[in-house]
Amino acid sequence: MSHPTIRRRFRPGRAVLSAVAILVAMGWAFPVYWMLNSALLPNSVLTSTTPRFWPSGGSLDNFAAVLSQGSFLPALGMSAAITLTTVAVCLLFAFLAALAISRFKFRGRTSFVLAVLFIQMLPAEGLFIAQYKMMSTLNLLNSVIGVSIIYIAAVVPFTIWMLRGFVAGVPAELEEAAMVDGCSRTQAFFRITFPLLAPGLVASGVYAFLQAWNEFTVALVILQKDEYRTLPLWLRGFVQASATRETDWGQVMAASTLVAVPVIIFFLIVQGRLTSGLVAGAVKG
Amino acid sequence: MSATSSATAANRATARPRRFRPAPYLLLIPSVAVLLFALGYPLYWQVLTSLQKFGLAQQFGKPPAFVGLENYRQLFSDPQTWAVVGRSIAFCLTNAIITVVLGVLIALLMNAVGKVARLILQISMLLAWAMPVIAVMTVWIWVFDWRRGLVNWLLTNLGLDFTNHNWLEQPLSFYFVATVIVVWMSVPFVAFSIYAGLTQISEEIMEAAALDGAGSVKRFFAIIVPMIRPVLMIVGLLQVIWDLRVFAQIRMLQDAGAPTSSTDLLGTYIYRLGVGSSDFAMASALSIFVLLLTLALSAFYVVHLMKEDS
Numbered sequence: 287m288s289h290p291t292i293r294r295r296f297r298p299g300r301a302v303l304s305a306v307a308i309l310v311a312m313g314w315a316f317p318v319y320w321m322l323n324s325a326l327l328p329n330s331v332l333t334s335t336t337p338r339f340w341p342s343g344g345s346l347d348n349f350a351a352v353l354s355q356g357s358f359l360p361a362l363g364m365s366a367a368i369t370l371t372t373v374a375v376c377l378l379f380a381f382l383a384a385l386a387i388s389r390f391k392f393r394g395r396t397s398f399v400l401a402v403l404f405i406q407m408l409p410a411e412g413l414f415i416a417q418y419k420m421m422s423t424l425n426l427l428n429s430v431i432g433v434s435i436i437y438i439a440a441v442v443p444f445t446i447w448m449l450r451g452f453v454a455g456v457p458a459e460l461e462e463a464a465m466v467d468g469c470s471r472t473q474a475f476f477r478i479t480f481p482l483l484a485p486g487l488v489a490s491g492v493y494a495f496l497q498a499w500n501e502f503t504v505a506l507v508i509l510q511k512d513e514y515r516t517l518p519l520w521l522r523g524f525v526q527a528s529a530t531r532e533t534d535w536g537q538v539m540a541a542s543t544l545v546a547v548p549v550i551i552f553f554l555i556v557q558g559r560l561t562s563g564l565v566a567g568a569v570k571g
Numbered sequence: 572m573s574a575t576s577s578a579t580a581a582n583r584a585t586a587r588p589r590r591f592r593p594a595p596y597l598l599l600i601p602s603v604a605v606l607l608f609a610l611g612y613p614l615y616w617q618v619l620t621s622l623q624k625f626g627l628a629q630q631f632g633k634p635p636a637f638v639g640l641e642n643y644r645q646l647f648s649d650p651q652t653w654a655v656v657g658r659s660i661a662f663c664l665t666n667a668i669i670t671v672v673l674g675v676l677i678a679l680l681m682n683a684v685g686k687v688a689r690l691i692l693q694i695s696m697l698l699a700w701a702m703p704v705i706a707v708m709t710v711w712i713w714v715f716d717w718r719r720g721l722v723n724w725l726l727t728n729l730g731l732d733f734t735n736h737n738w739l740e741q742p743l744s745f746y747f748v749a750t751v752i753v754v755w756m757s758v759p760f761v762a763f764s765i766y767a768g769l770t771q772i773s774e775e776i777m778e779a780a781a782l783d784g785a786g787s788v789k790r791f792f793a794i795i796v797p798m799i800r801p802v803l804m805i806v807g808l809l810q811v812i813w814d815l816r817v818f819a820q821i822r823m824l825q826d827a828g829a830p831t832s833s834t835d836l837l838g839t840y841i842y843r844l845g846v847g848s849s850d851f852a853m854a855s856a857l858s859i860f861v862l863l864l865t866l867a868l869s870a871f872y873v874v875h876l877m878k879e880d881s
Contacts, residue, residue, distance in 0.1 A: 304688035307680050311688075315695035317755070318702065320721065321710045337721055379601040386598035398599065400873065405610060407812055407869035412861040415845035415854045416613030416620070439609030442602050500703040502819040503838070507846060518705040518819075525709055526826065535713055546706040553701035554694075 321546070324539040325349065332535050348540035352524070358544060360513065361520035364430070365499060368516060371434040372498040373491050376441050380490060381483075383442075384449035389458065405443045410503055418507045428514040433505060437498045445490040452486025492556045499549060517545050614862075617855045625852035635852075642856040651832075652840075652857070659815060659837040662746060666753050666817075667810040673754065674761025674806070679791075681762065682769045693763075700759035708823035711752045715739075739829035746834075749820055757813070761806045768799035808872045812865055818842070837861050 326344030426432030464474040623635040717737040726733040818838035845854030
């Protein structure tokens, strides 16, 4: 910035690059736009020979039709129950473990950290057969608890990893100083350390939320009854049901929008924290 | 409650470091318990089952017989298995390479343009990143729909006859569609990670190199690549591991009308063997193979990470 000559020399290239960037952006976002556009258009327009690129004459009829079928809200409830359970339990467990590995030196610490790293790499697709058998033996198929347990185990290693960096970033001396100033240990923890950990808890909570909310494979295997479908399973069922003769794309796109838009809005709000948390966990190794 | 005890423990740790303290182990119990229960036990069951005969009869109570490595022998003497393994590895490498290359290019673009263009680019990347995989699949299947899809309409209007062309019928074009989708949804993560790495590079170094006459290609390979190598390694390996086991994408495309026998990858093949035809022994043996493959890849990664750390 302190070299105006260099900046000026780069300018024409910059304009071209900006144009390229905006073109790439438009192309990349197009499928999302196309989903919204199709969701707003009536089927008579979608089945005509020329596509309409702008939702003129659009309406919310497709959304009304999807919602009136009555299966969306139960699926939403199921997704909410599983996700909340996963996020809450996962944060608690990971927080305790992160405290252990960043505030204590103990025998087995390194092996635990290595194990956490390895477990992160275990593919869900390599274990779901055994998990399905286990849940069926324990009578936990088609239950919030059964799915949540698997999600917690899948997400906890990474949240430990993320939180570890944040806990290590708060020096224990801060608490001790507060105690010298007359705080009790509990007060010192909740007034000093906890607020400093909040960004880390939010970041790992968001990560757990997105994983649980969007998960498909385990849900497909464990939740086999229609009444217990999560939103991803509901959407798949909706697409299949709609495809009996010729797919009602307007309604299918409205259903997709219903599943996607809440996540997208949530994600856009919190993404700054998520990416900084991801980078903190991954890069600080 | 937990918070109090941990704060107490932390203080005691600084005071008396030598004695055995149960606190860290107590703090680890919940995580270790859930991991052992939901991952450890299934893993154990899977190893055991892969060494047994465990089919439909065993489902109905017949005790499984120990057969040693017979399942593995049978599995890997079946050309179908090798076809699936080969396809999966080819698919995985193709997707990982395309994703990383595009991710790096887009990260460089983010770094090179002004604020407004960067923001627009980042928002579009975030949209693709945030979409739930099932919603992603539904949209793309609509875009590639054989009767009314946008792609066929576009190509036909460009003068190629793609009227009623079914993209999912032939394995090669099926994988082309799958690749477009997987790459589309994985690039944002790579782009943001690399961009985070790029912002760490000081502008002075780049300007000095430019003044010394290094062209942009030379600057890229001599300065940028070495500096973002750690991030590049991590995202590259994560892509390989993730792409090795794509399931939802392939499954949904098969739902949309593709012949399964010629389009199965490892994930969907395990599902078909296990949940589909109740051959849990075979499904377990194949799962163990996938786990070993993944573990080999991640061991490489962990060793590398440790080396860089010390």
